[in-house]
Amino acid sequence: MKSLVIGGGPAGLQASLDLANAGYDVYLVEQCFSLGGRAVQIVKNYPSLTFIKDFMKPLMDDVYNHEKITVLTNSEVIGVDGEAGNFKVKVEKRPTYVNLEECKDESCAKAMDVCPVEVPNEFNVGLDKRKAIFAPFSYSVPSGCVIDEKSCLHFKDGSCSKCSEVCGGINFDEKKETVEIDDIGSIIVATGFDPFDPNLRPELAYDKYKNVITSLEFERMLDENGPTKGKIIVDGKEPKSIVFAHCIGSRDKKVDNPYCSRICCMYTAKEAYMAKEKIPDATIAVSYIDMRAFGKGYEQFYEEVQKKQVLYRRGVAAEIYGNGDKVVLRAEDTLLSEPYEFSADLIVLAVGVEPRSDSAKLANVLGLQLDDCGFFVEKNVYDTCETEKDGVFIAGCCQGPKDIPDSLMQGSAAAAKAIGLMQRCNT
Ligand SMILES: Cc1cc2nc3c(=O)[nH]c(=O)nc-3n(C[C@H](O)[C@H](O)[C@H](O)COP(=O)(O)OP(=O)(O)OC[C@H]3O[C@@H](n4cnc5c(N)ncnc54)[C@H](O)[C@@H]3O)c2cc1C
Ligand code: SF4
Ligand code: SF4
Incomplete structure (x- = not known):
């Protein structure tokens, strides 16, 4: 009996590895050209500040080279029939035109x-x-x-x-193919998330000013192998003042995202810390609603960041406007109930976790439900891996916002549930 995993980010990679190490043949279907998911766009992890590449690259290699795992990149699941213990799956594999x-x-x-x-x-x-x-x-x-x-x-x-x-490897005649796989005992969905699109809050003027950027753009600037070779540069200049605005597209009913995205308090703390390391004389401020540092070592890391002279002030981001070369964040202090402004060379929007825009399509293929926000629905609050559909499990950010350790853990949990089910089907 085989297992299917959909999505090759941290959750799907971990689930695939656990299933394969337990002796099951695994098909891992990834939509993009490479494994890794969103995690590989991130440079360092919080609170350890270790390089994510040092963890993700060996994990990706272990999965890709595992004799029991067939990796289908640039591919999508287009059909599923059957039931737990015996699904039949159709995968569309698109050409890359390079052998x-x-x-x-x-x-x-x-x-x-x-x-x-x-x-x-x-x-x-x-x-x-x-x-x-x-x-x-x-x-x-x-x-x-x-x-x-x-x-x-x-x-x-x-x-x-x-x-x-x-290049002798180019083949323009390569065609897309449909791969049919039967005897699939279990399916794990680990399709991750989309970052919130800040254009849905036009008052934050993301499209208008070059010095208003998202946290993901900021992450890419922190990468020594990235587009700015690790330098924080905006419009050709190094910013001497940076403001981070929390909860952009999260805890916000106006954009239909009432939930907390769970990762942005901590990734902002990490980004503020790294900014201070790169530009020690920069003034750095964070506008936050309240600080959610719930993981092991997170609160201590938040304290370390504050010791680096990063100013935290309570506030809900209301508006951004330009003033000469500067951009100004207008926020509402939620404790004092009064407005305040932070003027800076650069404003970084801590965008939240959104359900993927194509989740409904996959939910339809698999017969799964999405919740009011658009994340895949778990069976119940005590069992966040199982779904209402027997034999189909969920893991990682497709179930709800979470960081890499929690995504890995849910990937392992989903694999354990899938193994249990397949063993029951075999007896
Ligand atoms: C700015 C920013 C900074 C962050 N910093 C940190 C940090 O320091 N530490 C930390 O722990 N976390 C951090 N995170 C969060 C981290 O990115 C997520 O926790 C992690 O990527 C979730 O893993 P996942 O496997 O659930 O999803 P993803 O990483 O999104 O992977 C999902 C995979 O599924 C694929 N996929 C989607 N749909 C399909 C489909 N239909 N068929 C096939 N494949 C599909 C996608 O292409 C992707 O490869 C950060 C996030 C952001 C936005
Ligand atoms: S055929 Fe031309 S345009 Fe297409 S990838 Fe090759 S070099 Fe680029
Ligand atoms: S984790 Fe922090 S920044 Fe992100 S939505 Fe929750 S409270 Fe806001």
């Missing part, structure tokens, strides 16, 4: 060099550009290049095939 077995690192670099097309790089949240043939990120798994057919001129109008002149 990795014939691809050498050098030819990748040459192919990217000759490619005339530049488009915004999704991995760096549009802070730089990538080519139509590209490597998803520096430690992607599988490694090597892929062609994005939406921007490639060969597929648009047939006017280019330059990469195939320098």
Whole structure:
């Protein structure tokens, strides 16, 4: 009996590994070109400040190289029939147009060099550009290049095939295929989240000012291998004052997100700490509703951050406006019930965790329910892995906001539940 895992972020990777180590054959279906999920866009973890790459890369490699795991990247589940213990699954596998077995690192670099097309790089949240043939990120798994057919001129109008002149691995004739897998005993859904789109709060002027950015853009700037080589730079200048605004798109009924996103208090504390390390003379302030530092070591880390002269002031972000080169955050002090303003060179919006925009499509394929906010519904409050559908489990941020350790833990819990079910089906 086999198992299917949908989504190759921390939760799905951990679930796949646990299932495979227990002796089950696993199919891991990932929509993107590489494993890793959102976690690989993050540089350091809180509260340890260890590099996330040092954890994620070996996990991705272990899964990819495991003899019992078949990884299908650039793929999606398009049909599921049957029942617990015996599902039949259809997966659409899209072409990458690059045969990795014939691809050498050098030819990748040459192919990217000759490619005339530049488009915004999704991995760096549009802070730089990538080519139509590209490597998803520096430690992607599988490694090597892929062609994005939406921007490639060969597929648009047939006017280019330059990469195939320098790389023997290019195959423009590759077609999408449907992979049918039967004897699937259990399915684990670990499809993660979308970051909140700050344009849904136009009064925060995210689209208007270059020096109003999201926390994910800020994370990418902190990466030594990222678009700014680890420098915090906005409009060519290093900011000397930075304000972080909490709860953007969370705890906010006006945007239909009444819930707390659970991660943004702590990732902001981490980002403020790292900003202070990179620009020691910068003034840094955080506008927060209340501080949620509930994990092991989190409260102590929050205290450490405050010792770095990071000013915390209670406030609900109300509006952002420009004033010369500066941007000004107007907030409402929730204790004193009075407005105040923070003027800064840079404002970072701590965007919350949103259900993925395509969750309803997958819920429909699997016969699962979504809650009022759009996250997958767990069976009950005491069992957050099982769903109303026997044999289908959920893990990670697709069930609700959580950080990497909690996503990993729920991935393991879902795998344990799936193993239990498959053992019962076999007896
Ligand atoms: C700015 C920011 C900073 C953060 N900093 C930290 C931090 O310091 N420490 C920490 O612990 N956490 C941090 N987090 C949170 C962390 O990113 C999440 O906890 C973690 O990524 C959740 O893992 P996941 O596996 O549930 O989902 P994801 O990482 O979102 O992975 C889900 C995967 O599923 C794939 N997928 C989605 N839909 C489908 C589909 N239909 N078919 C196939 N595949 C699909 C996606 O492509 C993706 O690869 C931060 C988040 C943000 C936004
Ligand atoms: S064929 Fe496409 S990917 Fe290759 S070089 Fe031309 S535009 Fe780039
Ligand atoms: S974790 Fe903190 S910043 Fe994020 S929604 Fe909850 S209270 Fe707001």
